[in-house]
Amino acid sequence: MADLHRALAPVRPASPHQPVVLGSLRQRGFTLVEILVVMVITSLVTGLLFQSMAMINRAQQGFDAQLAEMGRGGVRAEWYRQLVGGLVPDYNDGKDKFTGGAMRLSGLTTMPLSPRYGAPQAFSLVLRPDGGEMTLVYRAEETQADFEVYRWPALKATFRYQDVDGSEYDSWPPVSALKPAQLPSAITIQSVGEDAISWVAVPRGDLQDEQKPTLPFGGI
Numbered sequence: 001m002a003d004l005h006r007a008l009a010p011v012r013p014a015s016p017h018q019p020v021v022l023g024s025l026r027q028r029g030f031t032l033v034e035i036l037v038v039m040v041i042t043s044l045v046t047g048l049l050f051q052s053m054a055m056i057n058r059a060q061q062g063f064d065a066q067l068a069e070m071g072r073g074g075v076r077a078e079w080y081r082q083l084v085g086g087l088v089p090d091y092n093d094g095k096d097k098f099t100g101g102a103m104r105l106s107g108l109t110t111m112p113l114s115p116r117y118g119a120p121q122a123f124s125l126v127l128r129p130d131g132g133e134m135t136l137v138y139r140a141e142e143t144q145a146d147f148e149v150y151r152w153p154a155l156k157a158t159f160r161y162q163d164v165d166g167s168e169y170d171s172w173p174p175v176s177a178l179k180p181a182q183l184p185s186a187i188t189i190q191s192v193g194e195d196a197i198s199w200v201a202v203p204r205g206d207l208q209d210e211q212k213p214t215l216p217f218g219g220i
Helices: 002-008 032-085
Strands: 104-109 121-130 133-140 145-153 156-162 186-192 198-201
Touching (some): 032 121, 032 133, 032 145, 032 198
Antiparallel strands (some): 104 121, 121 133, 156 186
16 A cells, blocks of 8 residues: 555656766767868878879870870871872873872872862872971862871871882882883872871772773864
8 A cells, every 4th residue: 555655646856956967978079189180181182182183184185185186197098098099090191190209299180189079180299398297288280279188297208109019119100110000009108207107098990091082083
């Protein structure tokens, strides 16, 4: 019965003046030394990160420039191959018969560097050295207009000509050949230097002299 009275007795509220012990609820803050250490480590990591990003950006820029230059050279090489691929022989006594030297060649092509494709047009290609660089220049003989096809670092560059037997010459028609075709079977641009190139192009048409048409009935 006494236990029942104690259970039903009202609970006395705690005194408002009774101290509350926080004990385990108290939290410990960072010291000044710890904060300084964290700031130093963060600044070092940030500096290394920025340096790495700068190196990556420089490498990417160099790669992009090199890739762009390679692409530009590939386009110019394709222009050269199309130009030489369109070579056609002139008449055996024509003024635009193909001739070639170490630094210049000229003739007729159906693939000029102009919108007028199809009809043979007189042209010339010239290699011009300029202070450690070489420039390939295209000239339309009809307008005497020059167009810079490609410029690249080179100590020396020459045209090389190949006959049907695979022999190479530094000029065309070769002096040593008895009866050479008007057009070589292949023409190569070779250069020596930092960015050495070797562009090979092959004429796709007939290599022999074009024959003038004869009029019927003796020209009447």
